[in-house]
Amino acid sequence: MNELFQIGADGVDVKKIMQEIEARVARKKAAGVYDKYDLSRIAAMELSNVKSEADFLDYSLKVIQQTWDIDIGDFPIYSKGGVLGAPAVWLKKIVWKLLKFYTYRLFSQQKEFNCQVANAICSLKAKVDAEIAALKKTSE
């Protein structure tokens, strides 16, 4: 490696810290700490787990199942600073309340459509998988 890039903070060794963190993770895993939590949702989002065309389809379907339910509820509006920060927040809240009256119906319909499409695609996938399995069984 290029000598140009050999720097370091006094008294801190990231490699050693990472070894310690890895050991802590291993201890907690052995003690079942992480078993209490459903991490499958995260595993499904790890693109590094997608290795093949079949994986990609499964990955996409999982993402669709997690994202069809678009959030149409209220959300916090924060100030981005400056003199106009507070008036801008006030204005945005007013605009959102006005828009919500018009957009809620559209978003509700979109949500219903998303739900039906997600269900249809998942059913289709299940049906195709079942038919392929049946065909394989027949050919054997």
Add this chain to the structure above:
Amino acid sequence: MRTRKIAFVVPRYGVESAGGAEALVQSVAERLAAAGNSVSVLTTCARDHFTWANHFRPGREALNGVEVCRFPTDPRDAGGEFCALQERIARGMPISRDEEETWIRGSVHSRPLYDSIAARRDEFDCFIFIPYLFGTTWAGSAVAPEKSLIIPCLHDEPYARLTLFREMFSQVRGLIFNSEPERALGVSLFGLASEKSAVAGMGFVAMDQYRPERFRKKLGIKGPFIMYAGRREQGKNTPLLVEYFRAFINQHRNELKLVLLGTGEVMIPQELSRDALDLGYVSEELKHDGYAASLALCQPSTNESLSIVLMEAWLAGAPGLVHADCAVTSFHCVQANGGLLFRDYCEFAECILYLMEKHGLRERLAAGGRRYVETEYSWGAVIKRYDEAFDRFGV
């Protein structure tokens, strides 16, 4: 230091809230000009990188000591075939050389820009193209390859494995990378000879002052928070960060918050509406104050060639928390002893707990990062490396 006449060729220039490559080219062009070089930028009239519609007026203008020449973009056929090919490439599926060319022809192009390169090829010592993935770089560098250098901003992605880019890299005079791991990737992908590559990057300067309390007051945050800054999209792993944070809050029920800055949509689940704060695009001052106030700057992306936000955070006094699968950011953190690395959720959670528990660790890691930036990515060091690269390439 010898002065030179340099032309940068970039698809967009002087666009607010643009990506890292655009920020890099503007700052490097202005610094090279300030160092006594004659610097021009040949670019398009586009502002939006989705439509590439002409927005700026064509013509010449002087901007911070740099001559900027804008040319209209060509009409594009980015329809069904382009999209289908893009989808296949992104998924790593094989396509033919002809299909690769069909795809790149759907990218942004400007015939008047290519004509200008041809007309002015003897006027400039070199043309520097940035980044590698656009039509202007592929077609523009073919006009005068013997005078062309590329700053690729390379990631380990399927596009980098296309034959036409391998050909392009083999034909130009040299490549200037942003970091050592990026150069190593270029060497492994394209078998580049060492004399054909150099590392330069871009420089960073600390702000005159950081006001972390101002940031906290604006957001009403009293406790610790981790910060994300940059484009919010799947390719940058932002949705994964939100999921990790959701799991962390469910598991630990503590006061930690996540603050997200930048452009692009990010879906924050309703249950996190009080813990994950999306500020969108904010002023530079507020962003830097945010770094200074944060427990750590989290960079979950595995596709980085430099990571500007990591360098900025270090200067502001925040350590990095980066994905171990990103060769570039993990290299920076280990070399600088400036940040922690996570490979999965469990490591992500432990890194945060470790930072919260170990008194003074945040500051010591940030100090290592700051020293790294001041040594390797100061403007003095960067301009010196550009000068050495130009000498190496005989420019």
